[in-house]
Amino acid sequence: MTATAEAGAPVSAPPPPAEDDAIATRGLTKRFRGGQVAVADLDLTVPRGSVFGFLGPNGSGKTTTIRMLLGLISPTTGSHTLLGTPMPDGWATALPKVGSLIEGPAFHPHLSGEANLRRCDAADRTADPRTSRRRIGDALERVGLTAAAGKRYKNYSLGMKQRLGIAAALLRHRELLILDEPTNGLDPQGTREVRTLIREIAADGTTVFVSSHLLAEIEQVCTHVAVMRTGRLVTQGALDELRAGTGARIRVDTPDTGTANGVLTGLGLTDVRGSRGEISAELGELPPERVCADLVGAGVAVRGLAVVRPSLEDMFVELTGEGFDVDG
Ligand SMILES: Nc1ncnc2c1ncn2[C@@H]1O[C@H](COP(=O)(O)OP(=O)(O)OP(=O)(O)O)[C@@H](O)[C@H]1O
Incomplete structure (x- = not known):
């Protein structure tokens, strides 16, 4: 477990990135034009095989971090590795092994879930069209949408829509799955569905990195967590160790x-x-x-x-002196 002091000074120096880290960031920082620092000096270590909860209130820098991790925006300073490969040089090697769901996928409302996945699969030039049907069938089965495969997307519940987004990310074998707020806007049933799916995906050996501003919802599935506040890391580590320390x-x-x-x-x-x-x-x-x-x-x-035992939310309050639902 490492913790970062309120002033931002690391309590202990982070270890160098290891081959068996799914994600490692060192000093990752994003300053937007206009001077806003969305992410400051972030040292994250996501072990392979973990379900890693990336938690923080709205505006604490989670999406900005994920966008940097996936190469959608460049960091101002700092570096990171994905599946042991240093970025940005290793995008071509690492990205095919990384699935992601960020800011809601763009699916066609009038097409069925299956037809939407066919479009996603066809857009992947590296995917063999001859095995497309099997890939799509497998992905639908994995997220529990086989029975609803022929139903139009617009008639899916929010939980089903989110599961289809995850199916799209799983059209090929992934070693790492990055999900940005997958339970956002879901009712309790949809949230349960996504949680169960995360557990199943992790049980198959995929590392899952999942962001959320809802601590209580996500802490139930995580083996590890990192907690952000106003662009800075408050604490990270194995959930058991964090709990034992409080x-x-x-x-x-x-x-x-x-x-x-x-x-x-x-x-x-x-x-x-x-x-x-x-x-x-x-x-x-x-x-x-x-x-x-x-x-x-x-x-x-x-x-x-x-x-x-104190909940994550209690720990957050203890570490920052603030409630979790503060606006970054
Ligand atoms: N393109 C941008 N230009 C300027 N500021 C930005 C930009 N994108 C994000 N920010 C700011 O950076 C901070 C972190 O935003 P970010 O979206 O990463 O937080 P978040 O934790 O993902 O929050 P949310 O859950 O609300 O998406 C916020 O203050 C936000 O306003």
Whole structure:
């Protein structure tokens, strides 16, 4: 796990890009004409095989980063590798192995999903037309649209539209899939569909890099995350490690909060907070079963006991002192 201080100074120097990184950026910076710095000195490390959540509020620089990663805009300074290949020299090698969904694909509303994919496939000059039917069939099956293949695009639900966009990105084998806000505008059902699809794609061995401003939605599928704020990296790393680094709390439901307070304090737990019928404290290194045993031993009526890990959103607030829905 690495963290970047509020002032932007890296806490530790990033390791050099490794062959087994799906994406590595070093000092990636984009200053738009007019002086706006959309992305500042970004050091991202996306391990191969990860589902990497690239998270941040609106305007925090996610799309600008993705556009640089895909070569759609040039960085002002900095460098990056894709699948171990340094850019920009390696576009021809790396890009065929990278699928992307950015800013909604342009599909024809009156054509079926299948016909739209035929157009996408035909536009790829490197794809063999003789095997087109199989590629399209496979892609539709992969995103669960086989039954709706003949339906017109305009009659697709938002979730189906998004899945068709992912199918287009998967018309050929990809080692890396980059998705920009794939759940944007989707209802809970559509969001679930896309999440499930991301899991399945990752299970097949494809690294998935997915941006979102909705922490809670994406943290459920990610193995790793990076969190952006106003163009700067706030934190990145394996989700498990990030979670382990932030203190879990133990929460006890009990009518005996006074006695419980004494037990928790006696065990050395800190930040003990009580209200009617409930008391909580930072758990630290203590096993929760030890806390439970001591509470019961002291005669505290334990009605419920839970270990509460902070959500990504809680972590973001802790790291930045701000709520996540701030405008960049
Ligand atoms: N072409 C451009 N010219 C000038 N400023 C730009 C340009 N594109 C983006 N910006 C600015 O750069 C900042 C980062 O924008 P970006 O779209 O990368 O953020 P984002 O995290 O993807 O947000 P959103 O989720 O709203 O798309 C914003 O302040 C935006 O206004």
